[in-house]
Amino acid sequence: xxxxxxxxxxxxxxPTAGTPFAWPLPFQKSKRVExxxxxxxxxxxxxxxxxxxxxxxxxALNAMLLAVAVGQDRAAFRGLFDxxxxxxxxxxRRQGTDPQMAExxxxxxxxxxWHKAGQFDPAKASAATWVFTIARNMRIDHLRKANxxxxxxxxxxxxxxxEPGAVDRISRDQEAGRLHAALTVLPEExxxxxxxxxxxxxxxxxxxxxxxxxxxxVKSRIRLxxxxxxxxxGEIR
Amino acid sequence: MTITHHPSEELLLDYATGAxxxxxxxxxxxxxxxxxxxxxxxxxxxxxxxGLMARLETEPVADDAFTDVLERIDAPLAPPAPAPAPPPVRxxxxxxxLPQPLRDYVGGDVAHLNWQRLGLGAYQKLxxxxxxxxxxxxxxxxxxxxxxxxxxxxELTLVLDGAFSDxxxxxxxxxxxxxxxxxxxxxxxxxxxxxICLAVTEAPLKFKDLSVRLxxxxxxI
Numbered sequence: 001x002x003x004x005x006x007x008x009x010x011x012x013x014x015p016t017a018g019t020p021f022a023w024p025l026p027f028q029k030s031k032r033v034e035x036x037x038x039x040x041x042x043x044x045x046x047x048x049x050x051x052x053x054x055x056x057x058x059x060a061l062n063a064m065l066l067a068v069a070v071g072q073d074r075a076a077f078r079g080l081f082d083x084x085x086x087x088x089x090x091x092x093r094r095q096g097t098d099p100q101m102a103e104x105x106x107x108x109x110x111x112x113x114w115h116k117a118g119q120f121d122p123a124k125a126s127a128a129t130w131v132f133t134i135a136r137n138m139r140i141d142h143l144r145k146a147n148x149x150x151x152x153x154x155x156x157x158x159x160x161x162x163e164p165g166a167v168d169r170i171s172r173d174q175e176a177g178r179l180h181a182a183l184t185v186l187p188e189e190x191x192x193x194x195x196x197x198x199x200x201x202x203x204x205x206x207x208x209x210x211x212x213x214x215x216x217x218v219k220s221r222i223r224l225x226x227x228x229x230x231x232x233x234g235e236i237r
Numbered sequence: 238m239t240i241t242h243h244p245s246e247e248l249l250l251d252y253a254t255g256a257x258x259x260x261x262x263x264x265x266x267x268x269x270x271x272x273x274x275x276x277x278x279x280x281x282x283x284x285x286x287x288g289l290m291a292r293l294e295t296e297p298v299a300d301d302a303f304t305d306v307l308e309r310i311d312a313p314l315a316p317p318a319p320a321p322a323p324p325p326v327r328x329x330x331x332x333x334x335l336p337q338p339l340r341d342y343v344g345g346d347v348a349h350l351n352w353q354r355l356g357l358g359a360y361q362k363l364x365x366x367x368x369x370x371x372x373x374x375x376x377x378x379x380x381x382x383x384x385x386x387x388x389x390x391x392e393l394t395l396v397l398d399g400a401f402s403d404x405x406x407x408x409x410x411x412x413x414x415x416x417x418x419x420x421x422x423x424x425x426x427x428x429x430x431x432x433i434c435l436a437v438t439e440a441p442l443k444f445k446d447l448s449v450r451l452x453x454x455x456x457x458i
Contacts, residue, residue, distance in 0.1 A: 074307070081303050086295035093296055103299055111309045125280050132287035140255045146367060148255060149263045149338040151270035157336035159238060159411075161273040179288045191289075198286040199293075203256040204247050219247055226246060229285055 058177065061127040069117035080127075081110055088135050094199035095143060109138045139201070182232035190225035193218055240272050242412040244393075249275060253282035258368035263342060264393045264413070264437045270336035271411040334398055339435060342366075343374055347398070347433060352376060359383070364435075372437045377401065377426040390439025392416045394424075399432035401425060 061083060067076035085106050092102040112134050120130050140148050151158060183191070196207045204222070208215040244252075244265055251257040252265040269276050299305075333346040340346060342364050352360035358378035366372050377383055379399065393415055394401075400409040403422040408414055416422065426432035 078303065081306065085298045085302060087290055087293060089296040089298050090293040091290045094293070102296075103302065106298055107302060107306050107309065110306045114306075114310050125284065126287070128291060129280065129284045129287040132290055133283050135290075136255045136283075136286065144255075147259050147262075149259065149266040149342070151266050151276070152337035155270065155333075155337040155340075157270065157333045157340070159271045159273060159336075161276070179284055180291065183285070183288045183292065194285065195289060197250060197254045197256065198289050201255040203251050206256070222250060223246060226250070226282070226285075230281060 058126055058128070062122045065113075065117055065120050065127040065130070066122065068114060069120055077114060080113065080131075084113075084131050085110060088131070091135060091199065092139065095139065095201075097143065101143075105135075105138055105142055108142065109135045112138065136201075178232045179229060182229045186225055186228060190221050190228075193221045194225055197222070238271060238411045239409070240274070240411040240413075242406065242408055242414060243272065243275055244268055244413045245415055246278070248393075248415065249279055250282055253279050254286065258366075258370055260364075260366040260368060260370040260372040260437045261393065263338065263364070263366060263372055264395050264435055267336055267339040267435060268395050268411065268413050270338075334433070339397075342372075350374070357381065370437055370439050372435065375432075375434050375436050377424075377432040377434075379426055379431050380428040381426050383424045383426070389418065392439070393437040395435040397433045397435060399430035400427035401432045401434070402427065
């Protein structure tokens, strides 16, 4: 399945492409080299990619988004666009959306990223997660024409988080790296269930139907996957 | 607010992926407004979604896509629709009892609602949502029982004020109960304060008592 492939990186034909994806963990890097060996791709390539994938990538995306928020920085926005647009398109296409409609949803999502950038808070989520939630909402809004009620952080009745300590604040970026590592080693059957959930917004019961497995199995796979990912993230909390 | 009963991981995940219908999302979102713990869980789930998205094989966008996006950004924004008058809250300076997004859905805070009498001192306020499920605000008088009922589907109950208890435990403000077909329960509102809760049902409840069953169609529950 194509999603088992190793990570994506900026296409060589796009020298101006934004920041390549970050794989900050040495563990991740060695995993990648191993895979490349299996596919008999020269090791130099793997090493090169690993080296050119700077550890600051997640931070760089956050910085770009903050630059858009604070200074309406168009160069930074270009960087965000080059990074996210092709991923958003792949994400939207997974719903079975035709290419033209997908293009439209991607563009609208990026317009929304520009206008809502001021609401981005790197202490709450990484730029990638924030953009993902905008794309998800756009999909619900645009393709399913439904409402998705959300809490309002400015509501006086809203119960705020306990003030995060300095450790929590700096751990968000590390968290993203850990998360990618955890997803890479997740068993395929667990990944498949998560993909159906996130890419096709299928509820548990629909996933069970689609895969022809009992609902209990779907639940336990998701629970296991989630537990595993959380424990990876949890180590740095 | 000490919350001890949270939505299940399944429900939070369905909310995070966007799979949940409007009425159920309303219950989850209102709980999230009150519960930093579950908000953290949902953010982690969303991060998983973002991580999966990052692993997809990218698809190139149209050559002029970025130019198009810039044009849209530079286009004057459509004048925003006149904002509806904010629903009245309890009183200036005091915290509303109903958090958003629920307050907008019911059209104001508790004191301003047009409650519909259910009998035995209980009231409800139906909340319009899309899809087959029903959302309603319930007000059960302090110390009184809700008629014993089972479920033909899932019932979500989020306590907003006061408390109730049944054989599964004690539910105070912010607590979230998921009851399914298997639970036949008789919740009792705790003494002192009326229990106000948001209830979402997948199908009409099955009341045990025949007399309640007979009036059920009239009450719309």
